[in-house]
Amino acid sequence: MNALPWTIYFSFAGALLALVAGTHSAAVARRVALTTALAGLAAAALAAARFVPGPGMQDLQDVAWIPELGIRYHLAADGISLTLVLLTGIAATAGVLFSWNIEERVGEFFALYFALIGGVYGVFLSADAFVLFVFYEIAIVPKYFLIANWGSTNREYGAMKLVLYSFVGSALVLAGLLWAYAAGGGKSFALADLVRTAAGFSRTEQLAMFALVFLGFGILAGLFPFHTWAPTGHVAAPTAASMLLAGVVMKLGAYGCLRVAMPMFPAGLAFWQPAIAWLAIAGILYAGLVALVQEDFKFVIGYSSVSHMGFVLLGLASANPRAVSGAVLQMFSHGVIAGLLFAVVGRMVYERTHTRRLADLQAMPLHRWLPFPALVFVLAGLASMGMPGFSGFPSELTILIGAWKTSPVWALCAGAGVLVAAAFTLRAIQVAFFGRANRHEAPSHRIEAELRTDDNVETTPALATPHHPYAPISWPEKAGALLLIAATVYIGLRPDFLLRWITPALESPMLQAILKGGTP
């Protein structure tokens, strides 16, 4: 377990090293980045191997930091943290592999990337609300520069929107936390102490504080109707950043809801529970339907993330052990699957075709030109739809069963969301990879223009040649895809691997108090 804090320190050290290395050579910076990511993953894996599941957070580090305000640098972890730290390690490693082709300002790219990752690790390991908040804010600013510098379509707008939404969310969280801290006597920021003192607040205070903190974290988790930053930002972001943002950073929000907002203000949770659940269901259905009609391949994935995060929020709002364990499982599962989807769309396909318009992609026989991305996308799509054998299935099923316990209507409505997810995923697979194109149909103008650069285009129809115009899939892409596929398949076949960590964690006194309905 004591390896876990190293995930944070490795990341920040790696950020500095990559910055220095980048001034000399891009290749060295890449290697530094991969080493850093692997070191983080190894630390997480080592901790996982030695982890003894149990209720409550197990201390990792606890030293006085700012005694004047009663703030301690307190890191701790339970099964939920460990699950998400492991996810971060996997996503960070895959993200580095999928950014292997970045040529511009490589050192700075990875420096910002690992500053973000370090913040994410820190949030998942904090046992003190101040520490959590600091790491949470550290993770915000790098996002702006990652998107604005290395992004695509409308990147400056997307970056600013995403960062301002995140920052407004964090401002709400700060307001709520400070209020609760002050109302509790202003002695300690430790989560356990805050939970204890918050129990003495009046009901009105609890309702208001819960609303502030939950909404603040919820914005980052893509809570409808405050989700619009997510598709815009994720589409504008470079591939690795999209993978991280959708895969991991949105989980920060959900994690904050579960770790901070819900235990601190049980009365607030009870009051707002139906509202949150319905907003989550609205998010699942609305984002799914929007994904169904997108013209831009990446926007399909962007909206699908919001839809899948709706399941997480529904699981949390259901507030029973089964639903919440499903929500945590879904955080892991969606983190891996969203990473895969964004990797295929943003890296494997877009970097080769230079178009994300589905209409353009439809005109190309991509399953023949790019069989590996097609295969990966089909697998990721199946996982995303919740096919048995992939991680999406146990997690969404657990959430639905859990939600049913709290309210069958919720489960039914969210179940419709699974159908919508199947519809937009199948449409994306069909249109993007198995389009109408064959040699009798003219490809779109854009493709013709590109094909003309080939020498033999005049004599041989390009579609018939084995030499399509695209670079072959490189080894980092294959490695990254395999890593993520392995994760989703393994958890799909053995969800117990994570559930045996998550379930005991839900029996901690802090969470037990808010989760009703016995053990899962």
Next chain:
Amino acid sequence: MNVAYGDLLRAFLPETCLVAGALLVLAVDLATGRRRARPERMATAAVVGAIAVLAAALGTLAMGTSGAAFGGVLVLDSLSVATRLGVLLLAFLTLLLVGPLVRLPHPAEYVAVLLFATAGLTMMAAAQQLLLAFVALELASLSLYILAGFDKSRPDSAEAALKYFLFGGISAAFLLFGFSLIYGLTGSIELPEIARTLATQPPGPLLAVALVMVLVAFGYKAAAAPFHLWAPDVYQGAPPSSAALIASASKLAGFTLFVRLLWGGLAAPPGVPSWGAVAAILAAVSLLLGNVAALAQTNLRRLLAYSAISHAGALLLGVIVAGRAGPGPLFYYAATYGIATVGAFGVIAVLDRAGGCQTIADLAGLHRRSPLLAGCLAVFVLSLAGIPPLAGFFGKFVVFAEALRAGGLAGAPGWLALLAIAMSAVALYYYLQILKQALVAPASPIASRLAVPATAAAALVAAALLLLGLGLYPSVLLRLFVSG
């Protein structure tokens, strides 16, 4: 009172060092400067000035926190020592920037006036008597007016100086009027005595008038809305190094004097100061106006001025909570804000030398032209924006936490804290506009690589490291105020 000149010298040791240093700067330049080129003269003057500032800092440390000095005119508590050191640090950083950068006529005079201003500011930090407070304030202000107008080759520098002088002169009149009323009410100019007398009197309309006068005057000095109108023009027109001092050290010393005056002298009856409501209104208006007006700026220096106005709002909140929480949070905020501002103006000064830096767009491609400058600017701006782990974040955090601790949402401070938190999200937008140009936008084709003089680079890196270090270990500063 028998004047013991030995006591006087000891009590004003830092000021003595600074004034002697200023005279030395002039003498050295007079003796050796006439035959030499102007940059060389400026470098010499800056070195002598920096030595004087260091000597003053050593003097401050040597005296320590010995309590009231020189018959109660000065007080050497942790706040005054910390503020003196803070002012000297900021002046030192400014001198490092000034040396190689500012190509002004009369370099020695510039450094000498800068040292006089610093002497006024250090005196403000320790003054505990109305007369000395006023004299110190005027010494600092008059020197700063001159510094603002020092660039005689540019009309906007003269405009800045004139505006600053007119507004400053009026605010001095207000302050003096307020002070005279207080003297009339209490028969004393010593703050502890004033506090004792006021505690026995019922609050009357005359005291209210006096308090409003004093608050208006400090509103002007601190550039709090609605008395902020001079700030954008001064920040824009003054030479960057002068603006750096005006925006940082003068703020720090001003707020120290302000908090000592309000809480040390005029906080009667204790706990519920009658000026609280006025200060709260000033704070709220500054927060709103500063942040919203900053959104519309395209000139970098004017943007920093509006950001300074919004920070003045947060600092006023720090003044309001200082009665309960002590001056620690306020000092932490003002000092770290000063370091970030000096740094930002230092970057402007380097760019100014290389061809002008007025609009935000002038920063375009800074990451290519000078990665060091771009990196430092990012630290300063993000600290101003309040992003952890930089010191600006913790300054805001501790002030807001104390504001809420003072009574939750039952009182004005709590609501002000929420307003300030909301406004920090607005502020991030314009701070990111600066960084977008500096770190994302491509350089214009004619822009060349920037050479940063070594001393300026050292000052900027030191400021950036200070912001990071103080942000990671805020207790270093907060601890000073726990017992004192």
